[in-house]
Amino acid sequence: MSSHIWCHGTNCHKSRTQDRVRGSKGSKVLRTRKVKQDEWNTGDRRSMYSYFCSNGCYNDFANKHIERVIAIEPRTEPLETPVDVVKEKVTSRWNTDHTYVETRITRVDNT
Numbered sequence: 001m002s003s004h005i006w007c008h009g010t011n012c013h014k015s016r017t018q019d020r021v022r023g024s025k026g027s028k029v030l031r032t033r034k035v036k037q038d039e040w041n042t043g044d045r046r047s048m049y050s051y052f053c054s055n056g057c058y059n060d061f062a063n064k065h066i067e068r069v070i071a072i073e074p075r076t077e078p079l080e081t082p083v084d085v086v087k088e089k090v091t092s093r094w095n096t097d098h099t100y101v102e103t104r105i106t107r108v109d110n111t
């Protein structure tokens with residue numbers, strides 16, 4: 001397995017940072033960054049950081065290909081999570097003359 005993957009950001013090679021500059025005087029270029037593959041972004045830890053050097057590069061890629069990305073798993077109806085909502089009147093610990101309503105939303109595990 002290669003020890004790196006080239007960043008998939010569509011504009012990675014256009015960001016003007018010193019670490020992207022390659023070549024000799026008179027023929028310098030901005031080059032796509034390498035994304036190091038190590039124990040933090042391979043195997044079970046594979047994530048966007050396995051393929052992109054930054055959130056900006058991930059966003060550029062996702063925005064360019066958004067229609068194809070959404071087509072992978074279209075959302076035609078909302079998802080729902082069963083919850084309990086409990087409202088409780090609470091007296092402030094710092095000012096006992098002050099009360100407020102605390103709302104607790106807890107997930108109902110109906111598996």
Ligand SMILES: [Zn+2]
Nearest residue numbers: 007012053057
């Ligand atoms: Zn990048």
